[in-house]
Amino acid sequence: VFVQLPERDRYDIDRVSLIPIPTGQATTILLKDIASVNLGVGPVQIDRKNRQRIITVGCDAYKRSIGQIQKDIDAAIKKLDIPRNIKVEMGGYVKEQRQAFGELRWLLILGVLFVYMVMVAQYESLKTPFIIVFSLPFCFIGIIWASLLTGSIFSIMSFMAMIMLIGVVVNNAIVLVDYTNRLCYRGMNIHDAIITASSRRLRPILITTWTTIFGMLPMAMGKGSGGEIWMPFGITALGGMILSSFVTLFLVPVIYFLFNKDKVAEIDTNSHSK
Numbered sequence: 001v002f003v004q005l006p007e008r009d010r011y012d013i014d015r016v017s018l019i020p021i022p023t024g025q026a027t028t029i030l031l032k033d034i035a036s037v038n039l040g041v042g043p044v045q046i047d048r049k050n051r052q053r054i055i056t057v058g059c060d061a062y063k064r065s066i067g068q069i070q071k072d073i074d075a076a077i078k079k080l081d082i083p084r085n086i087k088v089e090m091g092g093y094v095k096e097q098r099q100a101f102g103e104l105r106w107l108l109i110l111g112v113l114f115v116y117m118v119m120v121a122q123y124e125s126l127k128t129p130f131i132i133v134f135s136l137p138f139c140f141i142g143i144i145w146a147s148l149l150t151g152s153i154f155s156i157m158s159f160m161a162m163i164m165l166i167g168v169v170v171n172n173a174i175v176l177v178d179y180t181n182r183l184c185y186r187g188m189n190i191h192d193a194i195i196t197a198s199s200r201r202l203r204p205i206l207i208t209t210w211t212t213i214f215g216m217l218p219m220a221m222g223k224g225s226g227g228e229i230w231m232p233f234g235i236t237a238l239g240g241m242i243l244s245s246f247v248t249l250f251l252v253p254v255i256y257f258l259f260n261k262d263k264v265a266e267i268d269t270n271s272h273s274k
Contacts, residue, residue, distance in 0.1 A: 146239025161236035
């Protein structure tokens with residue numbers, strides 16, 4: 001509802017001063033009797049949110065990420081002398097990105113827990129799944145290195161790639177650890193079982209790893225329409241796969257041997273007693 005004076009009275013201070021104000025009684029007073037009327041500057045439109053008066057300041061991003069622009073805006077706001085009764089909040093894409101990151105963060109944690117629980121149920125052990133999941137932290141390190149080397153922006157697509165890698169990265173470790181367990185169950189020494197499993201499962205692990213890497217390479221290069229959107233996804237997937245595969249081949253066998261030292265000691269004790 002817009003309430004305004006007629007156009008002939010709208011731009012004259014004297015006419016505005018003579019606006020009659022009813023008092024609820026028989027008398028009427030004029031505006032100039034209770035207020036001073038003068039020219040000034042005021043807002044064209046007054047917006048409110050949750051009964052609070054707000055002012056929206058907007059901008060567009062050009063050849064820069066939202067995170068970088070947000071850091072510059074936060075630094076500029078800190079230099080301003082803002083009154084205590086004024087609160088500054090980020091909206092738009094920044095608000096949506098924070099909400100999305102919060103939801104994806106919980107999804108990432110749940111993904112790790114579910115993968116671990118499934119492997120616990122499969123192997124009926126808490127030790128073996130821990131050895132397999134040990135390669136996940138190095139997957140995240142590979143993601144950070146890949147982002148720094150390529151100058152990629154960590155976005156929602158990168159977060160989605162991290163969630164995907166949780167299920168993909170552990171496959172190589174499962175193949176290696178599962179075959180090592182089989183050899184141990186057949187009576188082979190743990191040391192020999194680790195060496196045999198690493199040599200026999202090297203080719204399948206490398207084939208699956210290089211298949212994934214070459215499949216993600218065009219996406220990481222950002223080719224085609226909309227390629228710049230999916231580029232962080234491909235770079236994140238490549239970094240995580242490369243380093244986690246390296247860790248699977250070299251570090252997981254060592255961790256497996258350290259976690260099964262007690263079995264080696266038992267075998268040595270039994271052989272000496274015989």
